[in-house]
Amino acid sequence: MSDPRLIAELRYYRPAIAIAWLVSGPVFIALRFVLVSLMLVSVGILLFSNIPIFFGLPPLSLPQLDSFPSMGISFLAAGVYICIRVLSFFYNERYFHGLDTVIANQSAEYNLTYEVASLFVRSPQDITGGFLTTHFGQKVLMRAGIELEQLNAFQISTRQPVNLDGMSVSLDSQYTMYDVALQLQKTDVALQTLLQEQGITDAIFEGALSWTYQEHLVRKRLKRWWSRDQLSTTTGIGRDFSYGVAYTLSEFTKPIASGAVYPEVAHNPLFAAEYIPTIETILARTGDSNVLLVGESGVGKLDAVLAVGERMERGVAVGAIRSMHLILLDTDKLIAVAADKSVLEQSLLKILTEAENAGNIVLVIDKLPDFLRNASSLGVDVSSLLDQYLASPALHIIATTDTATYHQDIETNGGLLRRFETVQIEPPAESVTIMLLESMLTQLEVEGNTACTYAAVAAIVKDADHYIVSGVMPDKAVQLLNGIIAAAKAQNVSVITETFVNTFVAEKTGVPVGPVLEAERNKLMNLEVVLHERIIGQDRAIDAISGAMRRSRAGIQDDNKPIGSFLFLGPTGVGKTECAKALAAAFFDSDEAMHRLDMSEFSGNDALHRLIGGDGHTGVLSNMLKEHPYAVLLLDEFEKSQPKVHDLFLQILDEGVFTDGLGQKINARNVIIIATSNAGSERIIEWMQNGESLDDKKDALVDHVIHVGMYKPELVNRFDDVVLFTPLNESEQTSIARALLIQLKKRIIEKGYNLEISEPLVDAVVKVGYQPEFGARPMRRAIQEIVEEAVAGKIIAGTIHKGDTINFTAEELKSFTLR
Amino acid sequence: MLLLELPAAYFIWHYTTALQQLYTVWTNFVWYVIHLFSIPLLLRTLFSPWKRIVEPLRRQDLEEIFATIVFNIISRIVGFCIRIPIIALGCVTVAGMAVGLVFLYIVWLTLPVILLLLFSLGISYVYV
Numbered sequence: 001m002s003d004p005r006l007i008a009e010l011r012y013y014r015p016a017i018a019i020a021w022l023v024s025g026p027v028f029i030a031l032r033f034v035l036v037s038l039m040l041v042s043v044g045i046l047l048f049s050n051i052p053i054f055f056g057l058p059p060l061s062l063p064q065l066d067s068f069p070s071m072g073i074s075f076l077a078a079g080v081y082i083c084i085r086v087l088s089f090f091y092n093e094r095y096f097h098g099l100d101t102v103i104a105n106q107s108a109e110y111n112l113t114y115e116v117a118s119l120f121v122r123s124p125q126d127i128t129g130g131f132l133t134t135h136f137g138q139k140v141l142m143r144a145g146i147e148l149e150q151l152n153a154f155q156i157s158t159r160q161p162v163n164l165d166g167m168s169v170s171l172d173s174q175y176t177m178y179d180v181a182l183q184l185q186k187t188d189v190a191l192q193t194l195l196q197e198q199g200i201t202d203a204i205f206e207g208a209l210s211w212t213y214q215e216h217l218v219r220k221r222l223k224r225w226w227s228r229d230q231l232s233t234t235t236g237i238g239r240d241f242s243y244g245v246a247y248t249l250s251e252f253t254k255p256i257a258s259g260a261v262y263p264e265v266a267h268n269p270l271f272a273a274e275y276i277p278t279i280e281t282i283l284a285r286t287g288d289s290n291v292l293l294v295g296e297s298g299v300g301k302l303d304a305v306l307a308v309g310e311r312m313e314r315g316v317a318v319g320a321i322r323s324m325h326l327i328l329l330d331t332d333k334l335i336a337v338a339a340d341k342s343v344l345e346q347s348l349l350k351i352l353t354e355a356e357n358a359g360n361i362v363l364v365i366d367k368l369p370d371f372l373r374n375a376s377s378l379g380v381d382v383s384s385l386l387d388q389y390l391a392s393p394a395l396h397i398i399a400t401t402d403t404a405t406y407h408q409d410i411e412t413n414g415g416l417l418r419r420f421e422t423v424q425i426e427p428p429a430e431s432v433t434i435m436l437l438e439s440m441l442t443q444l445e446v447e448g449n450t451a452c453t454y455a456a457v458a459a460i461v462k463d464a465d466h467y468i469v470s471g472v473m474p475d476k477a478v479q480l481l482n483g484i485i486a487a488a489k490a491q492n493v494s495v496i497t498e499t500f501v502n503t504f505v506a507e508k509t510g511v512p513v514g515p516v517l518e519a520e521r522n523k524l525m526n527l528e529v530v531l532h533e534r535i536i537g538q539d540r541a542i543d544a545i546s547g548a549m550r551r552s553r554a555g556i557q558d559d560n561k562p563i564g565s566f567l568f569l570g571p572t573g574v575g576k577t578e579c580a581k582a583l584a585a586a587f588f589d590s591d592e593a594m595h596r597l598d599m600s601e602f603s604g605n606d607a608l609h610r611l612i613g614g615d616g617h618t619g620v621l622s623n624m625l626k627e628h629p630y631a632v633l634l635l636d637e638f639e640k641s642q643p644k645v646h647d648l649f650l651q652i653l654d655e656g657v658f659t660d661g662l663g664q665k666i667n668a669r670n671v672i673i674i675a676t677s678n679a680g681s682e683r684i685i686e687w688m689q690n691g692e693s694l695d696d697k698k699d700a701l702v703d704h705v706i707h708v709g710m711y712k713p714e715l716v717n718r719f720d721d722v723v724l725f726t727p728l729n730e731s732e733q734t735s736i737a738r739a740l741l742i743q744l745k746k747r748i749i750e751k752g753y754n755l756e757i758s759e760p761l762v763d764a765v766v767k768v769g770y771q772p773e774f775g776a777r778p779m780r781r782a783i784q785e786i787v788e789e790a791v792a793g794k795i796i797a798g799t800i801h802k803g804d805t806i807n808f809t810a811e812e813l814k815s816f817t818l819r
Numbered sequence: 820m821l822l823l824e825l826p827a828a829y830f831i832w833h834y835t836t837a838l839q840q841l842y843t844v845w846t847n848f849v850w851y852v853i854h855l856f857s858i859p860l861l862l863r864t865l866f867s868p869w870k871r872i873v874e875p876l877r878r879q880d881l882e883e884i885f886a887t888i889v890f891n892i893i894s895r896i897v898g899f900c901i902r903i904p905i906i907a908l909g910c911v912t913v914a915g916m917a918v919g920l921v922f923l924y925i926v927w928l929t930l931p932v933i934l935l936l937l938f939s940l941g942i943s944y945v946y947v
Binding site (some may be wrong): 011014015017018019021022069071072073074075076077078079082083086087089090093121226227228231232234236237238239240241242243244245315323357358359 | 821822824825828829832833836837840844847848850851854855856857860861864867869870871872898901902905930933934937938940941942943944945946
């Protein structure tokens with residue numbers, strides 16, 4: 001160690017490290033307790049034995065107490081107590097050195113932090129080993145996903161340690177435990193191997209480190225209770241003396257936190273930083289100082305309000321509103337207690353007048369359009385009543401609304417809108433949501449007696465965004481987190497991992513989430529076989545679909561798109577719909593998970609309106625996706641729908657979401673979209689009849705359907721794959737006939753009879769039902785109209801009895817013809 | 820080795836940096852007291868009406884105008900009467916803290932002597 005600056009910095013911290021070595025935290029607290037107790041007991045005995053002197057009596061002489069040297073013990077205990085107290089002052093000075101560099105951006109004399117110095121002094125030969133014995137180091141590794149046993153095994157393993165000389169310590173700026181951990185991760189080969197073996201990526205390690213470091217800073221900051229930022233949390237005694245009292249309003253209020261998404265961390269500057277300056281600046285104006293927060297329900301509008309309110313209470317908000325209070329008007333209660341129009345008008349006017357006269361109130365009206373509508377049902381025009389108060393410089397109003405009702409009710413009310421400055425609240429970025437959940441977990445982990453890894457938190461945010469279709473972020477993530485904590489508590493899970501999160505989400509949604517597990521791996525690897533159990537022929541199509549689905553599940557594809565999207569081209573009756581059903585069964589474990597839209601019904605001018613809704617009505621597609629967010633969506637005869645519908649699907653295939661006619665975002669990222677089309681089937685049949693191979697005909701067919709104007713090229717390109725379904729040849733039709741007869745046999749067996757499926761029977765059915773241009777449909781019809789009818793005839797005529805096997809004679813087979 | 824460095828480092832700190840830091844922490848508490856008693860705000864609004872309880876002056880007869888003025892003056896007097904004790908209490912607390920700081924410095928500077936006295940007295944009371 002040759003860096004003189006590092007030596008000087010370590011020398012500064014060494015005495016404090018000596019104190020920590022001499023007396024650990026719990027010992028210090030116990031010692032303090034013992035010394036104070038000793039002093040109190042000694043002084044108590046002294047006073048007790050001398051009380052009679054005050055009454056002119058001789059002091060008490062108790063043999064047991066006389067032998068106790070109260071005075072001496074008091075002095076000695078006081079001496080020791082003062083010694084350890086001043087030593088703790090000394091220790092604190094070094095322990096908290098540099099904290100303001102982080103929280104208030106002030107410069108510090110020494111750039112090492114106490115924790116780093118302690119690590120370097122105590123464990124100079126094995127920095128990683130020392131790091132992993134600290135509470136900080138263990139927490140980082142736990143958050144990263146390393147279990148305690150693995151950590152212990154690593155500690156005792158033979159490895160090449162990184163010593164202090166091997167560390168490149170830059171003292172140009174603060175050098176914290178965060179920097180130490182990052183450097184160890186980059187330089188310690190053994191640590192790198194441990195992380196790689198456990199599948200911990202750089203991003204996960206850095207996320208875990210950053211989270212732990214933030215927690216450490218918050219804890220350290222709270223410990224320093226004598227700093228101004230901690231002392232400023234108290235509200236001043238006389239700050240409301242110069243303001244009025246709104247008595248009526250106090251009857252109609254409720255806590256803002258009750259409507260917030262994550263009230264316990266609403267003060268988090270990460271979330272609120274974006275909105276606080278704007279909201280405060282508007283409120284501090286001299287006129288029209290009203291804010292309208294617009295954002296989807298659950299995006300955190302009241303959380304932003306709460307953050308501003310907390311700043312007001314602490315007296316750190318912008319000057320003009322520093323001493324004000326945020327009060328949430330309970331509009332539901334106001335409407336409920338108002339018997340009629342005049343009562344509501346009088347109550348509201350009284351509340352507003354009192355609030356204006358008080359002079360220090362920022363009135364919050366949550367869901368303003370709902371209030372306007374409810375009041376309107378009693379015949380009260382709230383917007384005109386509010387107008388003069390909104391214009392008043394003495395009253396500030398913050399109102400909230402969701403996007404749909406904003407467009408519907410507020411934008412159309414110009415008089416009301418001009419009194420407000422609109423602030424759009426957007427869902428926070430993924431990284432901010434992760435940090436919000438991390439802040440929430442500080443409390444939740446204690447309550448749930450569990451711990452969460454960073455990868456689990458990242459998975460919660462990702463899965464909530466991707467797989468939970470109702471609601472918006474960050475509310476979805478917060479709800480999912482609460483659900484997962486409750487599940488972990490119920491199952492006695494001590495560490496919530498990414499796998500636990502993925503399993504929880506998969507069970508909740510029915511969609512496979514996270515890494516591919518054994519059962520699903522087998523299914524995916526054998527998808528061709530699974531699909532071929534139900535589809536006869538169409539090898540090329542099934543190969544293409546299976547490949548695309550494997551790519552999707554492997555996570556290679558874009559997350560912001562549907563799970564898969566295919567355009568099935570081919571003649572009728574060749575297995576396009578059956579293939580969609582087979583995919584639904586393979587991916588969502590049920591044929592019922594396939595939902596069909598006959599797109600030929602959406603060819604009129606109102607097609608788009610009917611699909612996505614509008615004018616207060618919901619759309620067919622919006623409803624289908626809301627009710628069945630995890631499914632196969634089959635768009636039959638897609639080419640027959642209106643061009644505007646094609647444009648809608650351009651967006652859905654590209655982004656996985658669309659905005660419906662009511663202004664709500666509809667998520668289509670968890671569906672497999674299959675559009676089917678008979679377009680170009682005459683060409684396919686023609687090529688087949690000419691004996692041409694279809695292997696290189698896909699491009700020609702796609703060019704054809706684009707050329708004739710059925711589809712725009714950009715729409716065709718948006719699909720994951722265009723799949724050609726070929727007409728079925730006679731051998732394939734024979735297999736289909738056999739499969740259909742087996743299905744019939746099963747039904748007959750259920751009725752107590754049997755059916756012999758002989759080759760002549762199969763041949764007879766194929767002979768009648770084989771029509772290449774119509775696919776398998778005539779075959780199904782042939783079985784229904786001929787075989788089923790013949791079986792029914794035999795049963796009704798009583799020629800066969802329960803337990804008998806039905807078979808057909810050659811004459812009967814010869815008579816098989818379609819009506 | 821670490822422990823051997825402690826006495827000298829502590830002694831130097833006790834008579835240099837600690838003196839300045841005691842003052843810094845003391846100013847934090849003074850700031851807290853001023854903030855707690857809202858002294859600047861109460862001084863700025865010393866004669867403001869109590870809780871904004873005032874009657875608006877309307878064009879009425881002289882008697883009523885006079886009554887309104889009297890009412891409003893009373894409200895201001897009430898406001899003044901309530902604010903003044905709080906300001907005074909805050910100022911007394913700050914003054915007490917100033918005296919406390921002087922006392923603290925005296926104790927701090929003479930702490931080695933005080934400790935010596937405590938230990939020697941303690942030992943003499945126990946063993947004599």
